[in-house]
Each structure stands twice: as structure tokens, then as C-alpha cells.
Amino acid sequence: MYVKRDASGGIEMVSREARADCSEWLDADSPELVAFLGGEAAEPAALQASDLELVRVLEDLVEVLTDKGVIRFTDLPDAAQKKLLGRKDLRASAQRLSLVEDDEGLL
Known part of the structure; x- marks a missing residue:
């Protein structure tokens, strides 16, 4: 997943594709990304x-x-x-x- 960060370094936006505003790659199971998406693991x-x-x-x-x-x-x-x-x-x-x-x- 590609992310955009806010001024404090937190994730602000997520995209499945690289874009001008979402260019940093994170693994889908990264703890930071999982927390941003609601704290639930992607798999049951x-x-x-x-x-x-x-x-x-x-x-x-x-x-x-x-x-x-x-x-x-x-x-x-x-x-x-x-x-x-x-x-x-x-x-x-x-x-x-x-x-x-x-x-x-x-x-």
C-alpha cells in the first residue's frame, strides 16, 4: 500500500497505487498501516x-x-x-x- 503522511509523520491517506500524493510504500501488514485502518488485522x-x-x-x-x-x-x-x-x-x-x-x- 502507498501512503501519504501528514506534517507530524502520521498516515493521512492510503492508496493501492502509487500517486503523486501517495508515494511511500508500506507492507499491507505493517503495524502502522493496520492501526490506521482501524486496528484489525487484514486476515481473520x-x-x-x-x-x-x-x-x-x-x-x-x-x-x-x-x-x-x-x-x-x-x-x-x-x-x-x-x-x-x-x-x-x-x-x-x-x-x-x-x-x-x-x-x-x-x-
């Missing part, structure tokens, strides 16, 4: 939760495709590789923490 909570679930599905899909040799992990863009590896590490860490907590509970 159910849609956001669904997005998080879909992310895991896509991660699993990439893993299946690479395991079957349909694609190579290195065929993915560098940014995608880094994000997938980062999430894989986070899940592994969370699993290790979960196992430690379970072991402590058995004692």
Missing part, C-alpha cells in the same frame, strides 16, 4: 491459523518430492532452502525439548 484468525497449517503441509510436500527424486532440494531458490532448513532445525529443537520434558516427568 481462522485464515491465519489455516495458513500456518498449510505451511507445514507444503514443507512435508517438499520433503516427499525430494525423497522421491522428483525435485532436488538444491533446485529450490536459496531463500526457500534457508527457510526450510531453519524450520526443520526449529522443529528438531522443539522435539528434543519435548522429549527432555517427558523424561523428567517420568522420574
